Amino acid sequence: xxxxxxxxxxxxxxxxxxxxxxxxxxxxxxxxxxxxxxxxxxxxxxxxxxxxxxxxxxxxxxxxxxxxxxxxxxxxxxxxxxxxxxxxxxxxxxxxxxxxxxxxxxxxxxxxxxxxxxxxxxxxxxxxxxxxxxxxxxxxxxxxxxxxxxxxxxxxxxxxxxxxxxxxxxxxxxxxxxxxxxxxxxxxxxxxxxxxx
Numbered sequence: 513x514x515x516x517x518x519x520x521x522x523x524x525x526x527x528x529x530x531x532x533x534x535x536x537x538x539x540x541x542x543x544x545x546x547x548x549x550x551x552x553x554x555x556x557x558x559x560x561x562x563x564x565x566x567x568x569x570x571x572x573x574x575x576x577x578x579x580x581x582x583x584x585x586x587x588x589x590x591x592x593x594x595x596x597x598x599x600x601x602x603x604x605x606x607x608x609x610x611x612x613x614x615x616x617x618x619x620x621x622x623x624x625x626x627x628x629x630x631x632x633x634x635x636x637x638x639x640x641x642x643x644x645x646x647x648x649x650x651x652x653x654x655x656x657x658x659x660x661x662x663x664x665x666x667x668x669x670x671x672x673x674x675x676x677x678x679x680x681x682x683x684x685x686x687x688x689x690x691x692x693x694x695x696x697x698x699x700x701x702x703x704x705x706x707x708x709x
Contacts, residue, residue, distance in 0.1 A: 532613040533679055538565050540607050540625075542572055559591075565609045568620050568648065572603070579603055583623045584649030584656050592649075593687075595658045597642075598703040600630040608671075609648075610678045620648045622678035624671070626664065629702040640702055641665045643674040645693075647682045657687035658706065663696040670695075 539545070546562035557575040564570040564583065571582040571592065577600040582592040604626035612619045623646045628639040641664040649656030660677035664670035677693045694701055 534611050534613065535675070536565060536609045536611055536620075538563070538607050538609065540570065540603065540605050542574075542603075546570075546572060564607070565611075565620050566618065568609075570607070577601075579627075581625065581644075581646070582649065582656055583607075583625075583646050584620070585651050585654055586649055586656065587654045593657065593706050593708050595706045596704070597627065597629045598705055600633055601702075602628055604628065608675075610675065610682070612683075619650075621650075622646060622648055622659070622682035624674045624678060631702075640699055642701065643670055645674050645677045645682070647685050647687065655687050657685070658692060658704075659685045659690070660693035661695070661701050661704065663699050663701055665699045667695075667697050667699075 540562065542560060542562065546560035548558055549561050550559040551557070560572040560574070562570040562572055568584050571586060573580040573591075573594065578596045579602055580594045580596040581603060586592045606626070608624040609620045610622040610624070612621055625644050625646065627642045627644050629642055630636070631640055632638045643662040643664050644658055645660035645662070647656050647659050659681050660674070662670045662674045662677065673695050677695070681693060
């Protein structure tokens with residue numbers, strides 16, 4: 513996978529003194545960058561593993577014109593929870609990774625991924641765009657999940673708000689316990705479900 517230039521290094525004074533956080537961007541093309549890990553002939557579902565950021569994989573689960581994704585290292589004994597919008601949807605072709613620099617090591621702790629959610633399946637131009645903020649699963653912890661949504665349609669500051677959610681909540685977020693952060697404006701957040709497999 514070709515990596516786009518690392519952008520937006522910033523110094524954030526936050527929870528643990530001064531820490532360096534930056535963004536990196538990777539392209540995401542399921543047909544080009546993913547391998548099938550589970551599928552049954554004739555069935556309308558498929559599970560894929562895809563290239564991510566510097567060894568961190570992306571898992572994509574597709575069923576009935578809907579997608580769910582997991583970023584990083586998932587639980588070893590079970591598939592991650594299905595987290596997706598109830599309407600037809602698909603993930604965009606670029607992932608923003610929020611990365612903490614720790615003694616020269618780069619640790620991706622959150623992703624921001626734009627999703628396109630159908631409001632009228634016959635007219636894709638009317639899709640609602642949502643930035644989905646996800647906690648990245650780490651080796652040994654295996655915990656990742658959606659931590660926030662920012663409705664991007666009609667929201668000029670959506671990217672900044674998504675980064676703020678990622679930086680302030682992702683590392684301490686307890687999946688299955690903490691409530692997701694939702695930012696919407698004149699366009700409401702489409703219905704979203706999270707269920708264990």
